[in-house]
Amino acid sequence: MYKIAVLPGDGIGAEIVPEAVKALKAVESRFGHEFQFTEALVGGAAYDETGTPLPDDTLKLCRNSDAVLLGAIGGPKWDNLPVHLRPEVGALLPLRKELALYANLRPCILFPGLLQASTLKEEVISGVDILVIRELTGGLYFGEKSREKMPDGSQKATDILTYSSIEIERIVRFAYEAARRRRGKLCSVDKANVIETSRLWREIVGDIAPDYSDVETVHMYVDNCSMQLIRNPRQFDVIVTENMFGDILTDEASMLTGSIGMLPSASIGGKVALYEPSHGSAPDIAGQKKANPLATILSAAMMLRYSFDLEKESQVIEQAVRLVLEEGYRTPDLMEDGRNLLDTVQMGDLVAQKIELI
Numbered sequence: 001m002y003k004i005a006v007l008p009g010d011g012i013g014a015e016i017v018p019e020a021v022k023a024l025k026a027v028e029s030r031f032g033h034e035f036q037f038t039e040a041l042v043g044g045a046a047y048d049e050t051g052t053p054l055p056d057d058t059l060k061l062c063r064n065s066d067a068v069l070l071g072a073i074g075g076p077k078w079d080n081l082p083v084h085l086r087p088e089v090g091a092l093l094p095l096r097k098e099l100a101l102y103a104n105l106r107p108c109i110l111f112p113g114l115l116q117a118s119t120l121k122e123e124v125i126s127g128v129d130i131l132v133i134r135e136l137t138g139g140l141y142f143g144e145k146s147r148e149k150m151p152d153g154s155q156k157a158t159d160i161l162t163y164s165s166i167e168i169e170r171i172v173r174f175a176y177e178a179a180r181r182r183r184g185k186l187c188s189v190d191k192a193n194v195i196e197t198s199r200l201w202r203e204i205v206g207d208i209a210p211d212y213s214d215v216e217t218v219h220m221y222v223d224n225c226s227m228q229l230i231r232n233p234r235q236f237d238v239i240v241t242e243n244m245f246g247d248i249l250t251d252e253a254s255m256l257t258g259s260i261g262m263l264p265s266a267s268i269g270g271k272v273a274l275y276e277p278s279h280g281s282a283p284d285i286a287g288q289k290k291a292n293p294l295a296t297i298l299s300a301a302m303m304l305r306y307s308f309d310l311e312k313e314s315q316v317i318e319q320a321v322r323l324v325l326e327e328g329y330r331t332p333d334l335m336e337d338g339r340n341l342l343d344t345v346q347m348g349d350l351v352a353q354k355i356e357l358i
């Protein structure tokens with residue numbers, strides 16, 4: 001029996017997570033596994049109910065589970081809370097830190113059925129299969145933050161960007177191992193021409209590279225990488241980068257797959273891993289059944305692969321998603337002429353049906 005902590009969170013989180021649970025239940029009934037789902041509050045929803053975005057009970061549940069399935073958190077309702085109570089800073093970052101989730105894996109794969117759904121040309125994106133590995137517990141997001149009132153009445157804000165060699169080496173070795181199991185190409189992304197932490201990053205990659213002589217290493221500045229992702233995305237196999245660069249580049253890379261609603265993620269490193277879509281709580285479409293649940297469903301497939309070692313079951317979910325898209329079913333974010341428009345629940349139902357059938 002596998003224990004799964006289910007944290008829907010805010011906005012569309014409450015709509016997409018039940019669809020991923022539906023897919024997991026279909027896997028349960030088809031393969032005879034037993035998943036025990038326990039739901040808990042996180043983010044703005046938790047703040048409203050308990051006064052804190054990450055209640056102790058939620059953290060305890062996560063620590064005592066085999067894996068965590070998260071929707072998304074945050075939204076305008078909580079944007080003006082003191083910084084430590086804001087869902088992103090008060091829940092997401094501590095959850096990652098507490099569970100020691102230093103590696104965030106974001107596979108950016110174009111499903112063939114979506115070749116025409118992207119805003120980019122087919123000949124550029126056809127065959128895209130990139131794994132972005134983002135460092136998740138260091139860098140600017142975790143650095144000290146402060147505000148100062150200046151003598152002239154103006155304000156000064158500071159965010160400290162720190163990386164230790166231990167943090168860099170850990171994620172870079174992780175990425176080399178992943179590249180070794182894929183096409184053997186690693187692109188390390190930094191801004192070593194101006195930022196000191198990036199200079200250290202590049203030095204460490206240089207020191208580690210000889211241990212992985214079977215992997216081709218390329219260094220790229222982040223500004224160039226953001227351009228190359230659109231110019232020629234097929235040049236990339238594994239990209240490894242620091243926290244903020246990875247956050248931004250993966251939103252950009254999501255458009256290679258047709259929509260940000262297609263990009264799953266796994267955060268791993270500690271005993272319990274966390275699976276969530278790469279997107280946020282999408283307040284602009286929340287409550288309208290317009291959200292694409294596929295990134296969350298594909299995150300559940302990653303859970304089966306990385307946390308439970310159920311490779312075949314994971315592939316069945318991915319295959320179900322592929323078939324539904326090939327048959328022309330779409331949520332609004334992927335909609336093209338001549339396709340069948342589905343809402344969030346209908347898309348989840350169809351994927352679950354396919355899982356039981358194929």
Ligand code: NAD
Nearest residue numbers: 072073074075088261279280281282283284285291292333
């Ligand atoms: P967002 O990812 O929530 O939305 C960006 C755009 O993509 C919106 O137009 C949205 O409608 C669309 N979109 C996102 N997911 C979609 C889906 N599954 N299907 C269809 N369309 C989808 O980013 P944002 O608007 O910058 O942030 C909204 C809130 O989410 C903020 O409070 C932000 O801090 C939070 N956030 C949370 C996480 C997280 O929980 N991991 C990540 C990013 C942002």
